Amino acid sequence: GNRGKREREMELNYVRNVCANLLAKLLRQLVRGAGVLPRDVYRFLAAVAPICCVDAIPIRSRGGRWQVGLIRRNTGFYTGKLFFVGGRVMFGEHIERALRRHVLETLGGGMEFFSGLSWDHPFLIAQYKPMGLPEDGFTHEPSKHSIGLTYLIRLTDRGVTMGRTSYGGQEASELLWFFLDEIPPPEQFAYGGHPTAEKIIAHLENLSREGENR
Numbered sequence: 001g002n003r004g005k006r007e008r009e010m011e012l013n014y015v016r017n018v019c020a021n022l023l024a025k026l027l028r029q030l031v032r033g034a035g036v037l038p039r040d041v042y043r044f045l046a047a048v049a050p051i052c053c054v055d056a057i058p059i060r061s062r063g064g065r066w067q068v069g070l071i072r073r074n075t076g077f078y079t080g081k082l083f084f085v086g087g088r089v090m091f092g093e094h095i096e097r098a099l100r101r102h103v104l105e106t107l108g109g110g111m112e113f114f115s116g117l118s119w120d121h122p123f124l125i126a127q128y129k130p131m132g133l134p135e136d137g138f139t140h141e142p143s144k145h146s147i148g149l150t151y152l153i154r155l156t157d158r159g160v161t162m163g164r165t166s167y168g169g170q171e172a173s174e175l176l177w178f179f180l181d182e183i184p185p186p187e188q189f190a191y192g193g194h195p196t197a198e199k200i201i202a203h204l205e206n207l208s209r210e211g212e213n214r
Contacts (some may be wrong), residue, residue, distance in 0.1 A: 001193060046145075050147050051084055053087060053088045053146050053148045054087070054102060054148070055084040055126070056099055056103050057153065057196075058155050059200075060177070066179070067179055067180075068084040068143070068178050068200055068204075069178075070178065070184075071084070071107075071174070072176060074170050075170070077190075081190035082176070083193050086099075092117070096119035099111070103153065109156065112153065112156055113153060123150050123152045125150065126196055128144075128145065129145050140191050140192040149157065150196060152200065
């Protein structure tokens with residue numbers, strides 16, 4: 001009867017909780033040290049839960065005009081396409097530390113937040129989801145559902161050296177600078193990143209207008 005059904009549901013919930021606690025314990029053990037998950041474990045997690053990521057977009061001024069820095073990807077599904085510096089946040093890692101780590105690993109230098117921004121005040125939050133499941137507000141990510149905390153930054157080192165990530169790969173082959181009227185078309189971006197670039201352009205153009213009106 002209903003009582004038996006409730007008891008079975010309670011037993012099932014108990015088993016689920018035990019399994020979840022065991023999995024959490026296993027993952028905590030796996031991520032000690034470098035915080036890098038084994039590939040199979042990462043794929044499992046990405047298949048069942050969103051992944052938190054940080055993205056950094058370098059900004060600079062040249063001759064009174066804004067430029068946006070984009071990397072040319074050197075790994076994965078979108079090799080050769082343009083995107084932002086970034087990647088996932090490790091277990092137990094502070095968001096700002098994750099952002100600085102990705103900038104250092106990818107570009108070989110330091111960074112500072114663009115005016116008015118901080119680790120808890122991103123420029124925008126982007127949502128990515130596997131292709132084949134289009135929804136309003138999401139852009140392409142072929143392998144997982146991810147949430148990208150997106151920041152505008154300034155690079156604090158003059159030289160840029162393409163480095164290696166925590167996984168040993170080289171994420172970017174080069175850093176390219178574009179004036180706002182030279183931003184490439186959508187098909188040249190990875191992960192459907194062009195709408196984010198358009199928002200950056202609008203923001204920087206607005207800052208320029210405000211400067212002219214002062």
